[in-house]
Amino acid sequence: MSMTPIALAASTSAPASSDTLPRGASGFPSPADDYREAPLDLHHHLVRRPASTFFMRLEGDDHHHAGLYHGDLLVIDRAISPRPGHWLVAVIDGELSVLRLERRGPQLYLAPSRPGLATLPFEDNDDRLWGVICYAIHALPATGEEPAIPSCSR
Amino acid sequence: MFALIDCNNFYAACERLFEPRLEGVPVGVLSNNDGCVIARSEEFKALDIPMGIPTHKIDPALRRRVVLKSSNYTLYGDLSARVQQVLARQVPTLEPYSIDECFLDLRGLQEDWHALGARLVHSVVREVGLPVSIGIAPTRTLAKLANRQAKAQSTRPQVCVWAHADAPELSTHLNRLSPRDVWGVGERLHARLAGMGVLTAAALRETPDSELRRRFSVVLARTASELNGHPCLSMNDLETPRRSILCSRSFGRPLRDHAALAGALRHHCQRAGEKLRRDAMQASAIGVYLRTNPYHAGTFRHACEWTALPFPSADTQQLTRAAQRLLDQIWQPAAYQKLGIMLAELTPRQQSQTTLFEGAEPARREALMEAWDAIRARYGRQALTLGPQPADAPWQMNSAYRSACYTTRWDELPRARAR
Numbered sequence: 001m002s003m004t005p006i007a008l009a010a011s012t013s014a015p016a017s018s019d020t021l022p023r024g025a026s027g028f029p030s031p032a033d034d035y036r037e038a039p040l041d042l043h044h045h046l047v048r049r050p051a052s053t054f055f056m057r058l059e060g061d062d063h064h065h066a067g068l069y070h071g072d073l074l075v076i077d078r079a080i081s082p083r084p085g086h087w088l089v090a091v092i093d094g095e096l097s098v099l100r101l102e103r104r105g106p107q108l109y110l111a112p113s114r115p116g117l118a119t120l121p122f123e124d125n126d127d128r129l130w131g132v133i134c135y136a137i138h139a140l141p142a143t144g145e146e147p148a149i150p151s152c153s154r
Numbered sequence: 155m156f157a158l159i160d161c162n163n164f165y166a167a168c169e170r171l172f173e174p175r176l177e178g179v180p181v182g183v184l185s186n187n188d189g190c191v192i193a194r195s196e197e198f199k200a201l202d203i204p205m206g207i208p209t210h211k212i213d214p215a216l217r218r219r220v221v222l223k224s225s226n227y228t229l230y231g232d233l234s235a236r237v238q239q240v241l242a243r244q245v246p247t248l249e250p251y252s253i254d255e256c257f258l259d260l261r262g263l264q265e266d267w268h269a270l271g272a273r274l275v276h277s278v279v280r281e282v283g284l285p286v287s288i289g290i291a292p293t294r295t296l297a298k299l300a301n302r303q304a305k306a307q308s309t310r311p312q313v314c315v316w317a318h319a320d321a322p323e324l325s326t327h328l329n330r331l332s333p334r335d336v337w338g339v340g341e342r343l344h345a346r347l348a349g350m351g352v353l354t355a356a357a358l359r360e361t362p363d364s365e366l367r368r369r370f371s372v373v374l375a376r377t378a379s380e381l382n383g384h385p386c387l388s389m390n391d392l393e394t395p396r397r398s399i400l401c402s403r404s405f406g407r408p409l410r411d412h413a414a415l416a417g418a419l420r421h422h423c424q425r426a427g428e429k430l431r432r433d434a435m436q437a438s439a440i441g442v443y444l445r446t447n448p449y450h451a452g453t454f455r456h457a458c459e460w461t462a463l464p465f466p467s468a469d470t471q472q473l474t475r476a477a478q479r480l481l482d483q484i485w486q487p488a489a490y491q492k493l494g495i496m497l498a499e500l501t502p503r504q505q506s507q508t509t510l511f512e513g514a515e516p517a518r519r520e521a522l523m524e525a526w527d528a529i530r531a532r533y534g535r536q537a538l539t540l541g542p543q544p545a546d547a548p549w550q551m552n553s554a555y556r557s558a559c560y561t562t563r564w565d566e567l568p569r570a571r572a573r
Contacts, residue, residue: 051239052281054561060572074570079281089570094175096570112573130174130283 046135052079054131056089058098062114063087068098073137080132082122084108089130092120096130155267155317156294156385157258158301159241159274161234162285162312164254166195168233169223171283172560172568180220184209185499186438186462188224188554192499224556225499227439230254231460232561234441236282241274242448242456250443250458252398253498257294271313279311287312292319294387295380298337299355303327319383328356328381338377338387343370355381399437401426402494408447409490415444416481422495423477424539427470428530430497431523436466438499440473442480447491457484466501469519470526473497 047053058072068087076089084103089096090110099110101122108122122128161167165183170176180198182191190208201216209222234253242248247259263270271288278286288311289300296316304314316324334344336355350369352358359381366375376386401422409415419442430437443458459480463472477495529538558566 049281051236051243054568056568056570058572059569062572068572070572073567078283091174091177092573094177096172096174096568097573098570099573114573117573 046075046137049077049079052131053077056096058136060114062112063098063100065113066100068136069138071138074098074133075135075137076131077134078131080134082129082132087133087136089133090126090128091130092128098133155260155263155290155292156297157245157260157271157274157288157290158251158294158297159237159256159258159278159286159288160301160305161237161254161278162287162305163193163195164234164284165193165223165225165230166198167284168226168230169557170195171233173557176221181223182220183223183225184555185501186225186466188222191222192225222555224554225438225462226557226559227253227460227462227498228559228562229557231439231441231458233282233284234460235458237278237284237286238443238456238458240277240281242454244274244277246448248456249402250441250494250496251400252496253439253441253460257297260290267315267317268313271315272311275311275313285312287314289314291316291324292383293380293385295337295377296324296383299327299331299335302335319381325356328359329354331355333358336377336381338373343374346370397498397500399426399429399497399500400494401429401496402443402492404492405490408450409493410487412481412485415485415490415493416478418493419477419481419495420474420539422493423474424470426495426497427468427473427523428527430468430500431527433500434503435500436468436503437473437497438463438466438501439497440476440480441496441498442477442484443492443494443496444481444484444490445492446488450489450491452489455486455488455490457486459484460496460498466499468503469523472519 054076056074056076058068058070058074061070063069066087074089080086082088082101084101086101088099088101088110090099091097092099092110099112099120102109102111102119109119110122110128111119120128166176166181169181169183176195178197179195180201181195182198182203183193184190185192188209190206191203191212192206194203194205198220201220203212203216203220212220230253234250238248238250238256241256241258245258245260246262249257249259251257258274260270267290271290275286275288278284287301287304287307289297289302289304290313291297291300296319300314300316304312307314318324331354332344333339333347333352333355334341336358339347339358347353347358352361359378361378363375363379366378373387379386403418403422405418409418426437439460439462441458441460443456445456446452446454448454461476461480463476467473473495526538558568560566560568
């Protein structure tokens with residue numbers, strides 16, 4: 001399970017200072033002190049490189065089949081080099097757009113999901129690339145936990 | 155060696171990053187309260203709309219061809235901090251100089267300077283998405299000139315390296331350059347230099363040190379020495395007078411304590427406020443940065459945040475209040491070596507006419523600050539200092555064309571359309 005490395009990483013960080021920890025009524029340190037680890041920080045887990053990581057909202061349901069839904073919170077890391085199979089934010093017609101990068105033979109393409117849109121050849125150092133999407137986050141339905149999403153952009 | 159990295163048309167570039175349809179479009183950015191144009195894209199400059207023009211005076215025909223944006227210091231500050239983080243990872247020491255420029259101290263590195271410059275430029279373009287240019291030279295003064303030269307290049311990456319002060323291309327450049335364009339030589343000095351026949355930067359660096367000290371000042375002698383490749387000016391010696399103010403200091407020993415840092419912060423705000431009032435200027439935005447010692451063991455921390463002031467101000471209390479909030483935001487437990495504050499978008503005080511709808515420094519605050527300066531001048535700087543001030547009074551700014559705070563607010567994230 002992928003939790004192991006996080007737990008290891010947390011245990012190698014500096015131990016919490018004992019005077020910040022609760023002591024038993026007798027004044028003895030809690031025996032649990034030695035096993036204390038920093039809580040898991042989801043932001044830290046999802047954002048490896050804060051300087052190059054940006055968040056966006058996905059608009060439109062065309063990538064529904066791939067598990068990307070309208071309103072998803074996209075985590076984009078510009079430092080990642082795009083590879084076939086990656087989902088990208090690219091600038092198409094002056095608009096931030098979400099497409100999949102596909103290889104067909106030797107050529108790479110930006111592949112749209114919406115019917116009727118053409119695939120676009122993608123070059124090395126293509127200046128339409130904005131960034132590689134590394135996570136799409138959405139609440140599962142009917143939990144009432146998803147943040148309200150304003151219906152249209154500003 | 156030193157480098158100066160500068161973001162090209164920084165505010166316009168920040169707007170374009172999240173609104174790519176603005177690429178190639180003339181973009182102008184307006185001051186706090188949308189009063190006048192404070193930043194322009196290349197296309198906007200090409201229309202000959204001058205810097206500082208009041209918004210309502212832009213020719214209506216031109217007005218329809220351009221896009222105007224209210225200044226969004228929250229966004230600019232966040233992107234500025236990201237640029238610094240990307241650079242700080244790659245060089246030993248980074249000193250922010252203003253919201254869109256920083257010096258890198260490259261002393262001790264043995265590098266192919268062109269390759270290093272190209273690498274730094276590429277990393278910022280790729281990771282943050284903002285175009286930058288870099289000048290590398292033996293002193294800060296020369297690095298600043300090299301940066302300007304880099305910016306004039308039409309090829310990418312924009313890198314200009316003068317590895318030695320006697321490089322022939324540098325001599326050619328200085329022969330054509332007016333002393334006025336050298337860091338720290340203002341109009342007034344320029345006129346006096348012309349009077350004694352010093353008409354070029356090359357002539358300035360050939361003038362004997364003793365003569366400059368006798369007829370001008372130690373600082374100008376140092377500037378000449380910097381032009382000759384001898385580093386002797388720190389960032390605090392000289393500032394770009396009309397654009398920004400920087401007050402920073404390294405601590406004698408590392409400071410961990412939030413309260414001690416807040417004390418240093420108040421001290422810097424007092425100095426910055428005095429500098430502003432001395433030059434009859436006011437600032438529209440303030441930034442705070444903190445860093446640990448890069449040469450010590452442990453995690454290197456470098457943090458920097460900016461915010462807009464509710465209205466242009468030269469009021470020490472106003473500055474301190476905003477700076478204090480920034481410090482609270484960026485402070486985390488660490489042993490800090492340096493703290494600094496920066497002021498941006500300086501405008502002359504007389505330009506700020508108080509109107510009913512536009513925020514401006516109330517006259518009695520100005521009078522208070524005059525009294526403040528007078529007391530400190532007469533009885534010494536320790537006689538009157540500023541204690542901590544509570545944060546209060548949200549003041550809504552007039553920013554009709556502000557872009558979203560794309561990187562700092564959940565409800566203002568950029569939208570990416572599924573295709």
